[in-house]
Every structure is written in C-alpha cells, then in structure tokens.
Amino acid sequence: MSNEVRLQVKNVCKSFGITKAVQNVSFNINKGEVHALIGENGSGKSTLTNMLTGIYPIDSGTFILDGKEIHPKNQVEANNEGVSIIVQELGTLSGLTVAENIFLGHEDRFVKAGIKNTNAMNKEADALLKKYGFERIKAAHMIDEYNFEDRKLIEIVKATYFSPKIVVIDETTTALSQEGREELYKHMERIRKEGNTIIFISHDLPEILEKSDTITVLRDGVYIDTVKSKDMTEDDLKKLMVGREMTGKYYRTDYGEKVSDEVVLSVKNVSVPGLIQNISFDLHKGEILGFGGLSESGMHEVGKAIFGASFDREGSVTLADGTQIKDIPTAIKHEIAYTSKDRDNESIVINQSIGDNICLPSLGRLGSGPLKFLNYKKLNEFANKYAKEISVKMVNTDQFVSELSGGNKQKVVLARWIGRDSDIIVLDSPTRGIDIKVKQDIYQLMDQMRKDGKSIIMISEELMELIGMCDRILIMKDGKISGQLDRDRDMNENSLISMMV
Numbered sequence: 001m002s003n004e005v006r007l008q009v010k011n012v013c014k015s016f017g018i019t020k021a022v023q024n025v026s027f028n029i030n031k032g033e034v035h036a037l038i039g040e041n042g043s044g045k046s047t048l049t050n051m052l053t054g055i056y057p058i059d060s061g062t063f064i065l066d067g068k069e070i071h072p073k074n075q076v077e078a079n080n081e082g083v084s085i086i087v088q089e090l091g092t093l094s095g096l097t098v099a100e101n102i103f104l105g106h107e108d109r110f111v112k113a114g115i116k117n118t119n120a121m122n123k124e125a126d127a128l129l130k131k132y133g134f135e136r137i138k139a140a141h142m143i144d145e146y147n148f149e150d151r152k153l154i155e156i157v158k159a160t161y162f163s164p165k166i167v168v169i170d171e172t173t174t175a176l177s178q179e180g181r182e183e184l185y186k187h188m189e190r191i192r193k194e195g196n197t198i199i200f201i202s203h204d205l206p207e208i209l210e211k212s213d214t215i216t217v218l219r220d221g222v223y224i225d226t227v228k229s230k231d232m233t234e235d236d237l238k239k240l241m242v243g244r245e246m247t248g249k250y251y252r253t254d255y256g257e258k259v260s261d262e263v264v265l266s267v268k269n270v271s272v273p274g275l276i277q278n279i280s281f282d283l284h285k286g287e288i289l290g291f292g293g294l295s296e297s298g299m300h301e302v303g304k305a306i307f308g309a310s311f312d313r314e315g316s317v318t319l320a321d322g323t324q325i326k327d328i329p330t331a332i333k334h335e336i337a338y339t340s341k342d343r344d345n346e347s348i349v350i351n352q353s354i355g356d357n358i359c360l361p362s363l364g365r366l367g368s369g370p371l372k373f374l375n376y377k378k379l380n381e382f383a384n385k386y387a388k389e390i391s392v393k394m395v396n397t398d399q400f401v402s403e404l405s406g407g408n409k410q411k412v413v414l415a416r417w418i419g420r421d422s423d424i425i426v427l428d429s430p431t432r433g434i435d436i437k438v439k440q441d442i443y444q445l446m447d448q449m450r451k452d453g454k455s456i457i458m459i460s461e462e463l464m465e466l467i468g469m470c471d472r473i474l475i476m477k478d479g480k481i482s483g484q485l486d487r488d489r490d491m492n493e494n495s496l497i498s499m500m501v
C-alpha cells in the first residue's frame with residue numbers, strides 16, 4: 001500500500017428533497033489500498049459512490065482522481081476515467097447476453113465498418129470468464145439464464161477486466177456464498193497488488209477488519225473519521241458508526257431448550273428438476289430451522305419450493321391441518337411468509353410506496369365490511385406502525401421504495417411480513433445489507449417470534465447467524481440435505497463448512 005493519494009473527495013454534497021444524504025464530505029483515498037466505507041443503513045455510502053461512478057449527479061463539491069477533477073455523467077464516462085462499480089443489487093441487464101453485459105457501453109471496440117463482430121466479442125468475453133475461473137458461465141448465453149450469484153460474478157468481470165484505477169464494491173459479499181466471496185477476495189487482492197484502489201462497502205465488520213487497509217466512517221451523511229484497520233476492533237467500529245456504545249445481546253443466548261414436537265409444516269420428497277432432490281424435513285412449532293450450504297447447493301430453492309414459487313416442483317409441502325401448499329396464493333392464505341434473496345425483483349414492488357408494500361400481503365385483513373373496503377387512514381396507520389417497529393429510515397410511508405437505501409429496502413420486506421403476523425416465516429438471507437444495530441433488532445424479533453410459537457426457516461450464507469439463531473441447521477450439498485446439526489454452544493463455522501464442501 002502506498003501513501004500516494006489516488007482520490008480526493010472534497011466537500012461533496014447531495015440531497016434528495018429534504019433528505020441530506022451526503023453533507024460536505026471530504027477525505028482522501030490512497031493508491032493500492034482497500035478503503036472500506038462503513039456506516040449504518042442510510043448513512044450515505046451508496047449515494048457517495050454513486051456520484052463518483054456517474055450514477056447520480058453531484059450537487060456540489062469535487063472528486064479529484066490522480067490530481068484531475070472528474071465529472072462522470074454516467075457509468076460509461078466513469079469507466080473511461082478509470083472508475084467502475086459493482087452495485088448493491090443487480091447491475092446486469094436482462095435481455096442481453098453475458099458478453100453484451102460485460103462490454104455494455106464499450107461495444108465500439110468490436111464494431112468495424114458499422115458492423116458489430118459478435119463472435120469476436122463472445123470470444124473475448126469467454127477468455128475473460130476463463131481467466132477469472134468462471135468458465136461455467138458462457139459469453140453467448142442470455143444473462144437471464146444465470147442466477148443472482150452468477151450475475152454478481154459476471155459483474156466482477158465487467159467492473160474489473162480493464163484494470164480500473166478505482167473499483168467500488170458496494171455491499172456485494174452478502175449477495176455471494178462462501179465460494180463467491182473467496183473469488184471476490186482473490187480479485188480484490190489482485191487489484192490491490194496492481195496498485196489500484198478498492199472502495200469496499202460492507203456491513204460485515206469482521207470482513208472489513210480482515211480485508212481493508214483503511215476505513216472511513218459516515219454517519220447520517222456526515223464524515224466521521226478515517227482510521228487504519230489494524231488499529232481497530234469491532235467494538236471500536238460499532239461505536240464510530242452508531243455514535244455510542246452498543247449494549248444488549250446480539251444472537252440468542254439460550255441453549256438446551258427443547259423444541260416442541262408439534263409439526264407445523266411437513267416437506268416430503270420435494271424435488272425441482274436440476275435444483276433440489278428429494279428434500280424431506282419437518283418444521284416444528286416455535287422452531288428456528290436453518291439452511292446452510294454453498295451457492296449451488298439448492299438451499300435458496302428450498303425456500304421457493306415451500307412458498308409454492310418453484311416451477312415443476314414434485315413432492316409435497318403439507319401444513320398441520322393437511323392443506324397442501326402448491327402455489328403462492330395458497331401459501332399466503334395459510335399464513336406463510338417468504339422473503340427472497342433477490343430482494344428488488346422478488347420481494348418488493350420497487351415502484352410502489354413503502355406503505356403499499358407493507359400493506360400488500362395484509363390487504364385481505366385490513367379491508368372492512370363484506371366487500372373488504374380499504375380505508376386510507378387505517379392502511380396508513382398500519383404501514384406506519386410496522387415501518388417504525390423495524391426503524392425504516394424514510395421521509396414518510398408515501399415515499400417510493402426505490403428511493404430507500406439498500407438496508408432500508410430490506411427492512412420494508414421484513415416489515416410487511418411482521419405486519420402479516422404469519423405463523424410460518426421463510427426468510428432467505430433476511431439480514432443481507434442490514435446494519436449491525438438493525439440486525440440486532442431482527443435477531444431479537446426472531447427470538448420473540450419463536451417464543452410466541454411462530455416457526456421460522458432461515459436460509460443464510462452467514463454461518464454465524466445460523467449458529468447464533470437456529471435450533472437446528474440442515475446443510476445442503478448438490479441439491480440434497482447432506483447433514484444436520486443441532487443447536488450447541490460449541491458449534492463453530494468449521495463444523496458447518498466441513499459438511500458443505
């Protein structure tokens with residue numbers, strides 16, 4: 001790592017209406033360093049890096065890259081200045097091939113006499129995918145054939161193949177499995193060794209301490225401090241982010257409690273061609289059942305299959321009263337809640353208000369009279385109650401979900417299902433992108449739900465939260481359940497990993 005300044009952030013400001021997202025922020029970022037940007041949800045991290053990478057226009061202030069002011073108006077201009085980004089949610093475009101996505105905005109490299117040489121483009125993209133170790137992804141395939149994680153890997157290629165001076169990695173690791181994370185870390189190290197810079201945004205503090213050289217902290221859009229990672233502990237960082245000491249318990253602290261024998265959901269021989277095979281398990285009343293595994297293990301499909309959202313599902317998902325869950329409307333009607341890992345596409349209606357999103361699954365209950373008339377005041381009260389319960393940082397519930405920070409979108413997803421008061425809750429990656437304070441609240445909420453007799457399935461790449469929160473963890477491998485671990489004080493990440501690989 002050198003002490004040579006690569007980027008000067010000078011008095012940068014950005015507001016959205018009355019929200020001052022970034023307020024007069026100034027700090028320096030050096031060459032050859034992994035510079036982490038941390039702060040609670042809505043503290044301005046993405047807004048700052050989105051201005052740097054041409055996604056949002058800047059209100060005032062400057063970015064000075066290697067001594068020269070830059071003013072990218074879009075991502076292609078930012079790339080041309082040597083700045084790229086892997087965004088928080090999906091950064092690839094549907095309806096295009098893998099190669100078209102990788103070279104989006106830079107297709108002119110493959111155009112001669114007005115004709116695009118698709119073969120040459122595919123060949124170069126395939127060579128890049130091979131170089132990155134992602135051979136199984138094919139340049140000529142449509143991007144839509146790939147799942148969320150693979151699309152993130154394609155984004156790594158897209159954002160880094162041209163050796164940019166700065167690569168922003170915005171909350172990407174929690175979208176990836178352990179394997180995907182290792183791939184990402186490898187490429188981060190390569191970029192760093194080449195003398196280039198990474199701006200790394202993550203809510204995983206152990207990861208931040210391990211992978212970054214320097215850390216800048218934002219709070220409510222305001223610059224707080226820049227510190228050396230090696231001088232910091234997790235508690236120091238929490239204090240800088242939150243502005244005070246954090247107290248109270250984080251995960252569950254009970255061990256040895258007996259889970260009820262009462263079965264609320266029985267999954268028998270469930271298969272989805274090419275994804276999962278013969279999955280069978282029972283979920284008990286008041287149980288938190290975890291699912292862990294590597295990316296291709298099929299664990300995310302299990303959540304979909306239970307909610308009736310899989311195509312071509314075989315086998316049965318049966319409630320205690322004998323009801324068969326075969327489709328989403330039946331699942332919702334029978335109090336099953338589900339949050340997907342692909343938040344923006346599968347869990348929320350991004351172009352609707354926070355209020356609409358929270359009320360949507362509960363409309364049947366909120367209507368009055370035989371015709372179920374909806375009363376705006378009642379809906380508004382309902383939305384406000386649950387948005388506040390989970391501390392969504394917003395102007396009001398009429399605000400569009402698309403305007404929220406990533407972590408706050410995730411809070412809306414959870415608020416809608418807490419409001420629905422479901423008995424069976426299937427949470428796929430529930431704390432993805434959520435800051436430590438709200439994570440703590442969610443864990444406490446899950447603990448309370450279990451004590452209230454609700455049953456939770458938690459599918460997660462975060463092994464520590466599985467260990468900390470679950471009564472039982474099922475490990476998936478190659479589409480099958482490969483092992484089971486019961487809640488135990490001595491369980492550690494290695495016990496799970498050895499069953500996953």
Ligand SMILES: Nc1ncnc2c1ncn2[C@@H]1O[C@H](COP(=O)(O)OP(=O)(O)OP(=O)(O)O)[C@@H](O)[C@H]1O
Binds near residue numbers: 040041042404
């Ligand atoms: N397009 C937008 N329109 C209106 N408000 C916005 C928009 N984008 C961001 N904001 C607001 O700006 C503030 C900062 O959001 P930002 O996304 O930068 O936070 P963040 O630190 O990246 O959070 P997270 O950790 O949740 O991703 C939030 O209050 C957010 O609601």
